[in-house]
Amino acid sequence: MKTRIFTVIAVTGLTTVASLLAACAAHRHVECDGDECERADYVDHAHGDAPEVTKAADPATRAALFGRVAKLEGEWIMDMTAEEIAQQGPPQTSIIKVTSGGSIVRDIMFPGSEHEMTNVYHMDGDELVMTHYCAIGNQPRMEAELNDGHNHAANEIHFQFDEVSNLTSADQGYMGEVVLTFVDDNHYMQTWKHFQGGKVTSGPVMKWKRK
Incomplete structure (x- = not known):
């Protein structure tokens, strides 16, 4: 009889935030041979590599990257x-x-419009990652680090292209780089670069001020 492997989430009534968080820790691995099943309290990694563990950024690096973007709230x-x-x-x-x-x-960006888009920033080790959820349907991922070998201005964060998901054709365009320029507490700029068919062109320059 062929062995069947599946995962059970042991949660009843995900109606609260607490129960949702509990679900993250309540995965059970189940192996079945015919009608007999054995449950073990671990998550199965037999069908893929275990997740890569990364070292968290030190406080100074996090403040210089994530902290500066967080101040734009x-x-x-x-x-x-x-x-x-x-x-x-x-x-x-x-x-x-x-x-x-x-x-x-x-x-x-542009909330409530037909061109509404979302950018999400987070740390991954000592790099600041930004994923741009574009209105055309693809999702380029860009990364920035403090010491990337380039001579950037002190008030800038440069995001370089890493990868793009849901690119549905070779000639579909996507945003591949962006520079954030922090002018002062109430003004900043986004300078984008557009990638298409192996070519890089200048994208929009967006100047923002607090409402």
């Missing part, structure tokens, strides 16, 4: 000239929030 509006507004329409907004126990920063 609040509501923002594009800082546009009268001429730009006449050409492009009213300025768009964004909402930035620190969430998930202080471990991520979520930036919702």
Whole structure:
């Protein structure tokens, strides 16, 4: 008889945050041979490599990367000239929030519009990772680190391309790099680069000010 392996989540009524968190620790591994099943209190890694463990960033590195982005929490509006507004329409907004126990920063760009998009920032070891959930449906992931071998300005964080998911054709474009420039507590900029068909072109430059 063929052995069947599956995972059971032993949770009754996921109606509270506490029960949802408990579910993360309540996985049970079950092996069945015919009608006889044996349960063990561990998560099965037999069908793949165990997760890679990374060393957490030291406080200074975390503060210089994640901490600077976290300070952007609040509501923002594009800082546009009268001429730009006449050409492009009213300025768009964004909402930035620190969430998930202080471990991520979520930036919702153009909320409520048909082009609404989300950027999520978090640490991965000593790197700051940003995933851009684009309105066209792909999700480029970019990484920044303090000592990447480039001479960046002190008020900038440079995100370099790492990978992109759901790229549905070879000629589909995606955002592959972005520079955050922290002007002061109430102003910052996003300078994007657009990748398509192996070529890199200049993307939008977005100037933001607090609402």
